[in-house]
Structure formats: C-alpha cells, structure tokens
Amino acid sequence: MHILLQNFPRGYLIVIIALVTFLTLAINIQFHTKLASDININDVMIKSLAPCNISELPSVTSKCLTGPIIEDWQKITVQAGDNLSTLFKRIGLTPQDVYQVSKAIGKGSALDTLFPGDELQFIIANNQLQKIRHIKSPLESLIIIRSENAYHAKFEKREPDIRTRFVKGAIKESLFVDGQKAGLSEQKLIELTTIFGWDIDFALDIRSGDIFTLMYEEKYLDDKLIGSGNIIAAQFVNQNKIHAALRHVDGKYYTPQGHSMHKAFLRSPVEFYRISSKFNPKRLHPILKTLRPHRGVDYAAATGTPIRASGDGRVTWRGNKNGYGRTIIIQHAGVYTTLYAHMSKYNSKVKQGSRVKQGQVIGYVGTSGYATGPHLHYEFRVNGVHKDPLKVKFPHTKPLNQEQLKEFSAFAATALMQLNTYQMKAPLARSL
Ligand SMILES: [Zn+2]
Structure with a gap:
C-alpha cells in the first residue's frame, strides 16, 4: 500500500x-x-422473527435471520356470543378451516373458552390460514401453526420475575383502614389475618399502636407489575406481643422455631374483614361492653354475617336454648367445646351430630334469644369450664421434623433478619 x-x-x-x-x-x-x-424497532423484531416458527423466543432469533418477510397479523376481538365459527367467518375463513383447527387443538382447549374482549390474531397468506395466536394472559399464549397441510397447537409460557416487597404499618383506626393506607391490598390483608388467625383475634384483639410488617413477593413481567405472590415473612406486634410467621416450602406458615401457625382453634369465629368495615374506629375494644361481665365474647356484626366453626369437631347441639336463642355447640377433640349463640339461621347442612371442619360456616349472626342487637355470643369451654376465648392457650399442632427444620431454620433466620432490618429502618406509613 x-x-x-x-x-x-x-x-x-x-x-x-x-x-x-x-x-x-x-x-x-x-x-x-x-x-x-424508516426503521421501527418493532419492524426489526417482526422481520427477524418472520421466517422462523413464531413460537420461538427472541433469544433464539439469531438463527432466524434468513429473509425479510413481514408478518401481517390481523387482529379480531371476541364479542359476546362468538365462537370459533363466527370469528373465522368474520375474518373470511371457511368452515373447513374451523374443522382443521379444531382437530389440531382438540376438545377443552383454550379456544373453546373465549371471552368477550379476548383478542385473536391471525396470519392469512395466499388465502390460507397460517397462524393463530391467542394471548390468554401476559404469561400464556396459545399458538396454532400450519405445517405440512395440518395445524399444530402449542402453548407458550413466560415466567414472571419475582421481586420482594416490604410493607410496614401501624394501627391507628383499624387493620383494614391502616393496612390499605400502608399499601396492602384487601387480598393481602386477608392473607395476613389468615396467617395469624390462630393467635390473634382480629375482630377484638387489635389495638391502636399495633404494628405489622410484611415481606412478600410481587410478580413482574417486562418491568410491569402483573400480580402479587406469597407472603414470605410477617410480623404482627399485637398489644406489645410479637408474633412472627415464615412460609416454609410446604406452603404453610411456621413460627421462627418451626411450630405450625395452624392450631386446633381459630381465635375468632367471625372473619375480621366482615366486621371491621362497619367497625367504629374509635372503639378498638371489645364491643357491646354492656353485656359484660359474662362467660363469653360478643362479636357485633350485621345480621347474616357468616359464623365459622373455630375448630374441627362434631355438633352436639343445634336448636333453641333459652336466652341464647338459636345455638350450636361443637364438641372438639379432647376436652374442648365451643358454643355459638343468637344466630339468625343455621347452615342447613350442619345438623345435630354433623362433623364440621375448622372454618366451616355453621350459621349466621342474628338477634335470636336475649340480644340487644345483632351479634354472635361465643363461648369456649375446657372440661366444661368457661375460658376467655381471647386468652385461652390453644394446643400446638405438630412442629416441623428435624430434617425439615434444618432447611427451614436457615431460611427463617435470613428472612427474619431482612424483616427486622426493614422494620427498624423504614418509617411508618403516613397514617401515623
Ligand atoms: Zn354474649
């Protein structure tokens, strides 16, 4: 040179x-x-994908750069009353196409259950249906592709990214109100009360100043939040007593020592969210005090609010019982009985002698018997002796075994540390 x-x-x-x-x-x-x-990013994507099987993920598109064919997807939205035949007809396809596609996807496929608002995408080239795409959810699509004169169906699944979220709040009005202010959905609050439902009576035990802290999963797809996942760890400081729960791989919750959160009795026979919205926020104290002192606990709730069995057992009484009105008594394993009074009606499936499961609805709140307003009167007896249902110690169920405990302990220590670090550092929700 x-x-x-x-x-x-x-x-x-x-x-x-x-x-x-x-x-x-x-x-x-x-x-x-x-x-x-001239070049739109989407065009590039479509061109690069075009000569391949559309179901291949972008990560393998480098194999597919063989020719610049732009796929021309036609979109059609499902209307009420539509089925495959009406949709195919609308886009210019024949009953023969419907038959061929139906044959490929078989009965009970996603295309049998199309909902108004669903979108179907088609590629028709040379008067021949080539591909159908049905995006069922951000995570799942059904693709039907023509090859060698027949159609083949295939599901495409995507996995969301799981991210951890922390939330902390303090009770000022009610768990329902303050939980939502702290950013928890109604669903997450119900999950939280379910986890601690054997230890804390969310209808009566909650006090101003109680603190809850949660660590839970959120699902993201392409950086967009698409749903929430499991609670991993949670702590509830109720009247200065700390309750902590961690999720084990079996999907159940345990104390940091590996004892099951699940116990033989639910703390409350009424679900908190059924009453808390009607709850007077200034009175975070047992309701209907005028009826005290007596041998049970009263839950003020609207007539018709479901009452659930606090533990597994057998119904030994169902009927009127003087001032108690419509009453159910359940005999539980060992020395325990529970009584539910003032019902407006019973669950018709629950009769004298019936076996009931913990949480099963046995009847509904009312004013039968001597009751000044609609409420559930609930009694808890041990060996026939009345105990305060809010204070009685419930028997523990089986803890994790040695092997499970090994796996659980390591995870529990880390998760608790994360939760506590967050709790100490994070400011409380603005509701305080
Ligand atoms: Zn009472």
Whole structure:
C-alpha cells in the first residue's frame, strides 16, 4: 500500500482522498437518517422473527435471520356470543378451516373458552390460514401453526420475575383502614389475618399502636407489575406481643422455631374483614361492653354475617336454648367445646351430630334469644369450664421434623433478619 501511494501522482492522491472522505460521510448520514426515520424497532423484531416458527423466543432469533418477510397479523376481538365459527367467518375463513383447527387443538382447549374482549390474531397468506395466536394472559399464549397441510397447537409460557416487597404499618383506626393506607391490598390483608388467625383475634384483639410488617413477593413481567405472590415473612406486634410467621416450602406458615401457625382453634369465629368495615374506629375494644361481665365474647356484626366453626369437631347441639336463642355447640377433640349463640339461621347442612371442619360456616349472626342487637355470643369451654376465648392457650399442632427444620431454620433466620432490618429502618406509613 505504501509503495502504491508513493507511485501515485500527488494530485490524483488528493482527489482520491477527498472522494473517499465525501463518500464515507454521505453513506454515514444516509444510514443514520434511515435508522431514525424508516426503521421501527418493532419492524426489526417482526422481520427477524418472520421466517422462523413464531413460537420461538427472541433469544433464539439469531438463527432466524434468513429473509425479510413481514408478518401481517390481523387482529379480531371476541364479542359476546362468538365462537370459533363466527370469528373465522368474520375474518373470511371457511368452515373447513374451523374443522382443521379444531382437530389440531382438540376438545377443552383454550379456544373453546373465549371471552368477550379476548383478542385473536391471525396470519392469512395466499388465502390460507397460517397462524393463530391467542394471548390468554401476559404469561400464556396459545399458538396454532400450519405445517405440512395440518395445524399444530402449542402453548407458550413466560415466567414472571419475582421481586420482594416490604410493607410496614401501624394501627391507628383499624387493620383494614391502616393496612390499605400502608399499601396492602384487601387480598393481602386477608392473607395476613389468615396467617395469624390462630393467635390473634382480629375482630377484638387489635389495638391502636399495633404494628405489622410484611415481606412478600410481587410478580413482574417486562418491568410491569402483573400480580402479587406469597407472603414470605410477617410480623404482627399485637398489644406489645410479637408474633412472627415464615412460609416454609410446604406452603404453610411456621413460627421462627418451626411450630405450625395452624392450631386446633381459630381465635375468632367471625372473619375480621366482615366486621371491621362497619367497625367504629374509635372503639378498638371489645364491643357491646354492656353485656359484660359474662362467660363469653360478643362479636357485633350485621345480621347474616357468616359464623365459622373455630375448630374441627362434631355438633352436639343445634336448636333453641333459652336466652341464647338459636345455638350450636361443637364438641372438639379432647376436652374442648365451643358454643355459638343468637344466630339468625343455621347452615342447613350442619345438623345435630354433623362433623364440621375448622372454618366451616355453621350459621349466621342474628338477634335470636336475649340480644340487644345483632351479634354472635361465643363461648369456649375446657372440661366444661368457661375460658376467655381471647386468652385461652390453644394446643400446638405438630412442629416441623428435624430434617425439615434444618432447611427451614436457615431460611427463617435470613428472612427474619431482612424483616427486622426493614422494620427498624423504614418509617411508618403516613397514617401515623
Ligand atoms: Zn354474649
């Protein structure tokens, strides 16, 4: 090259250098203009995907860059009353196409259950249906592809990214109100009360100043929140007593020591959220005090609010019982009985002698018997002796075994540390 340049007449060399520079600049400018105006990122994606099986993920698209065919997806939205035949007809396909596609996907497939508002996407080329795409959810699509004169169906699944979220709040009005202020959904609050439902009576035990802290999963897809996942760890400081629960791989919750949160009795026979919305926020104290002192606990709730069995057992009484009105008594394993009074009606399936499961609805709140307003009167007896249902110690169920405990303990220590670090550092929700 050097020798070549030396042998060139000087004038020519200058002209050539100028020309090359000009051409380089021109090409560059043109290329950049094209990038900016003509090439849309989506086009690039579609082109690169085009010659491949559409069901292949973008990560393998490098294999597919063989030709610039743009796929022309036609979209059609499902209306009320639509089925495959009406949809196919609307887009210009024949009953024969419906038959072929139905044959490929079989009975009970996603296309049998189309809902108004669902979108179906089609590729029709040379008067021939090539592909159908039904995006069932951000995580799941059904793709039907024609090859060798037949259609083949295939599900495409995506896994969401799981991220951990921490939430902390303090009770000022009620768990329902303050939980939502702290950013928890109604669903998460119900999950939280379910986890601690054997230890804390969320209808009567909650006090101003109680603190809850949660660590739970959220599902993201392409950086967009698409749903929430499991509570991993939670702590509830109720009347200065700390309750902590951690989720084990079996999907159940345990104390940091590996004892099951699940106990033989639920603390409350009425679900907190059924009453808390009607709850007077200034009175975070046992309701209907005028009826005290007596041998049970009263839950003020609207007539018709479901009452659930606090533990597994057998119904030994169902009927009127003087001032108690419509009453159910359940005999539980060992020495325990529970009594539920003032019902407006019974669950018709629950009769004298019936076996009932913990949490099963046995009847509904009312005013039968001597009752000044609709409420449930609830009694808890041990060996026939009345105990305060809010204070009685419930028997523990089986803890994790040695092997399970090994796995659980390591996880529990880390999760608790994360939760506590967050709890100490994070400011409380603005509701305080
Ligand atoms: Zn009572």
